[in-house]
Amino acid sequence: MESTVKELFERYERLFNQALGGDADMDAVASLYATDFIAASPAGVTSGKNDERLQKVMAQGYARYREIETQEMRIRHVRTSPIDEHHCIAHVAWTASYARKEAPDVTIDFDVHYLVQKLGGEAKVFGWVAGDEEALLKKHGIIQASSETA
Known part of the structure; x- marks a missing residue:
């Protein structure tokens, strides 16, 4: 299963970067996910x-990444934790690169943990657990902290 999962995330990375370049193939992106x-x-x-709706939300997400000058999303490492013969957790270590107009470019390392199911020889994402992306982007000066109060 490990090689199938790595191939899944190689496609994920390639499609993500294609979308950052403004050429999103939303059908291909959707094919990464379970029903x-x-x-x-x-x-x-x-x-x-x-x-x-998923395709629309994903397209909006890619547009936002382009808006905040995300240049590249690169996978540093994929580690799998098997659950059973059809399921695993893929621990994916990412590096995001951002261009900034008035400051040096920034790279940010982060991890996302994906729930993956492999049926019929094909692996698909059916869930994920991610950290606080907004806080990380604010911490690194990619986006500004809101002046609104709750």
């Missing part, structure tokens, strides 16, 4: 379906 998925972060837990 249903869950996502968890400090913002909460959500679930969804792999449908037109």
Whole structure:
């Protein structure tokens, strides 16, 4: 399963960078995901379906990454933790590169833990657990802290 999962994330990385370049293939992006998925972060837990809404949300996400001058998303390492013969957790270590107009470019390392299912020889993401991306971007000066109070 490990090689299939690594191939999945090689495709993921390639499609992500293609989208950053403004040439998003949303059907190919959607093919990385199972029919249903869950996502968890400090913002909460959500679930969804792999449908037109997912493609729209993903396209908006790529547009935001371009807006904040994300230049590249690169995988440093993929480690898998098997659950059973069809499931694993893929621990993916990413490096994001950002261009900044009035300061040196920045690279940020972060990890995302993906739930992966392999059926019929094909691996797909059915969930992920991520850290606080907004806080990380603010910490590195990629986005500004909001002056609003809760």
